[in-house]
Amino acid sequence: MAAPLLAFIFSLLAIASTVRGYNITKILANYPDYSSFNSYLSQTKLAEEINSYPTITLLALNNDAMASFAGKRQLSVVKKVLSLLTLLDYYDPESLHQISEGTTLSVTLYNNTAGNAPEYLGYVNITDLYGGQVAFGSAVSGSKLDSYFTKSVKQIPYSISVVEIDAPIIAPGILAAPAPSPANITGLLENAGCKTFAKMLAKSGVLKKYESVIKKGLTVFAPSDEAFKAKDVPDPTKLTKANMVSLLEYHALAHYKPKGSLKSNKNKVSTLATTGAGNFDLTTSTSGDEVVLHTGIASSRLVHTVLDATPVVIFTVDNVLLPTELFGNSHSPAPVPALSPAEGASPTAPSPSEPPTDESPESSHSNSSKGLANSKSANAAVAVSSPSLFTALVTLATIAVFQLVETF
Template sequence: MAVVSLFISHFTPILSLYLLFHSTTVISAVNITHLLSPYPDLSDFSTLLSTTTVAADLSQRSSLTLLAVPNSFLRSSDLLRRSPSSTNIADVIRYHVLLQYLSFHDLSRLPPSGKLITTLFQTTGRATSNFGSVNVTYDGETNTTTVRSPAAYSQTPNNATVISLIRNLPYNVSIFSVNSLIVPYGFDLLASETRPPLGLNISEALIDGHNFNVAASMLAASGVVQEFESDEGGAGITLFVPTDDAFADLPATANFQSLPADKKADVLRFHVLHSYYPLGSLQSIVNPVQPTLATEDKGAGSFTLNISRVNGSVAINTGIIQASVTQTVFDQNPVAIFGISRVLLPKEIFGKNAIPEKSPPINGAPSPVMSTPPLNFPPELYGPSSPPGSREELRSSATTVRSMNLGVLCIGLLYVFV
C-alpha cells in the first residue's frame, strides 16, 4: 500500500498537468449560423451566410468580426428586393466579415480618423485596390461606431452604424448588429438587369479560336453552354477551355468518354468560374482557391480550383491535374475565355491518385508578385486563442497536440520513477 500511495502521490501532479494541458487544447468547430440561431431577428442574414457558402468559409478563420444586419433593415435593402446575381450577393455578405477580432472595448479605442480593416471580400481578388476593406471610426461624443467604405462614392448604402454587441468569444469572434447593409465600391446590385447582353455565342468563339473543336462540340452536346451564356450577367464568367491536344493527351485511366452525361456536365462546369477575371486579375489573384459552377451544384468546398503563379504563368491545380493558361481566346467584360494545356479533372470524380501527374508547359507573360493569402485556421476547428499580440494561426494542430501530450506523459513517467 505504501508503494501504491507513493506512486499515486508522485503521479497525481503529472496527471493533473496532463489533464489541464489537454483541456486547453480541445478545440471545437466554428458554426457561425449556430451562434446566430438564438437571435430570430438575424434569421435572414444567417440564411444568406449559409446559402452563399460564406458560413463555410468562416469556419476556416481563427479571428473575425461579423457585422450582422437585422431582418427589418435587410428586407428593405436592394440586395433582396431586386434579385442581383448570386456572386454579387455573396460578395456583399463577405464585405460584412472583418478579418480581425474587435471587442466592444476595441471599438471605443479607435482613433478619430478610424482604422482600415480588411474584409473577406478583399480576399476574393474582385475588389478594386483596397476597396475590399472598411474604415471603422468611433465618435466619443455620441458613442457611435460607424463602418464605411474607404472610397468616396454616391451609391448607397456605403456605411452603417453599429447597433449593439450580439456575441463575443474573446480574441476570436465578435458579432455586432448594424443598421444597414453596406454595398462595396463599384457594385451595382441592378447589374444583372441593366447590363446590355453581350450576345456571345461561346461555341462559335471557340471554333473561331481554332484548336478547341473537341471542347466546342462537347459543350454544345451537353447543353451546359446555354447555362454559361445565361450566367454572363452580374459578375460574369471565366471559362478555361482545354485545347484539342489536351483532350488527345488524356490518359486512358481517366475514362472520360465513358462517364455518364451528368458527370460529363459536372466536369465541364468545373472549367468555369462564376466571375469575370481578365488575365491580369488571374495573375494577381488573392484567394487561390476558387469555387466553380460545379461547386454551386455540388456544395461548398467541393469542385474547387487552386489558381496560382508558376514560373510566370497562371497555373490551375485540381488536386490531381495541373494545367497552365496558354492563350486568351476572348476577353470582354463580362466574359473571359482562356485556352489551357490540360483537361481539368476533378478529384471528386476521378479520385485523388487516379491520374499520373506531369509538368505542364509554362507559357505566357510574367505576372506581378501575388499577395500571400491569409493563413487559414485548421479546417473545422475553433477555440479560445491567446491574447492580442500573441495570437497566431494554428497549424498542424492534431500532430502538435499528440506530440506534446506524449512529451508530458514521458516527463510524468520519469518523475514517478526518479
C-alpha cells in the first residue's frame, strides 16, 4: 500500500509545482545560446505577456539567428516577429511529429494585435514533413515553410515548451515598421473614435507633454467619445485649466506598458500627473483576459489596442478616468459593463467599489488540423486562481503523508 501512496504524493507535488506558473526569462537564462533572444523578450515586454499565459510554445532563435535577423531593426518590428514565434498552445517535440493529417494552424500572440490584417496573419502553419523534419511558416496563403525545428530546449509538460527553430517566421508585411511619431497621435485617436479626447489634448497643450516622453516610452488610455457623454463625467468646459491638464495627464504613463505588462502588474501605477508618492496613480485588476483600471472613484476597461509599437502603446478605454485628487468621492463608481461569455469575460467582473484583485488569466486553445477557430474563441480566457489550487494540492499531499505514517 505504501508504494502506491508514495507515488500519489509525488504526483500531487509535481502537479502543484506546475500550477505555480513559470518565468520565461529565468528559464532561458540557463541557456546562453539564447541570451539575445531572451534579452529582446524583456526589452519588448513580451516576457511579461508570455508569463501571463498558462500554455505557451516558444519557437526560440539562437544568438546567430537573432544577429542575422534583428540587426538594426526597430524594436517594434522585432516584437512583431517574436510575438509570431509565440504559439498559444503546447507542442513538444513528440507532438510536433504526431500532428493529425500532417499539418495544423496555431494561433500566436501576434494575433492579439493583428487587427484588420490579412487573413491568418496571426497564425503559424506547422507541417510534419517526410523524413522527420517539421517546418513552420506564416499561415497567410502563398507563404513558404522555410523555418525548421532543430532541437528541444525545455519543457514543463502542458504548460510551456521551448523548441529551437533555425530562422524567424516572416509573415507578409510584418517587417514594415509603423512610425509612432508624435505627429500622428491625434490622428490615431480620432480614427479610433476618441475625437473629444484628441481635441482636448491639442487645445490644452498636454499633447506636448505626451510628445516629450515618447522616446523613453508612452502609454495612453484614451476614453471614447461615448465615455465623455456619461452622466457622471464632469463637464470639461467647467474645469480650471490646471485641473484639465491634470485630468489629461492622468490618462497617460511615462513608460511603455503594453497589455501583457498591465495584466501581470500588482503595484500602483504612476501617471504623467503624478507629482509625489501616492497621488494621481492607478491600480489594475484582471477579469479573464480583460484589464481593468481603478482610480478610486470608478473603473475603466481596456477596450482596444490602437497602437502597440515599442516604445508607444495607445489603448481605448470605456470610461473617463476620474482621479480622487480632483473629484474626491463625490461621484458614484460607474459600473463596468459585463461582457457576454462569447467575449471571454468571467461570469462575474470585479465591482468597481471593491479593492482590485489580480487573477491569473488563462486562455483555452486546442490543436486543430487544417481548421481555424476564430480569433475570439482562440483567445478566450478563463480566470484560474493558481495559489488556491496550489494550496489544495499541498493539503492533499500532506493528508496522504499522514495516512502513510499511520500505516507503519
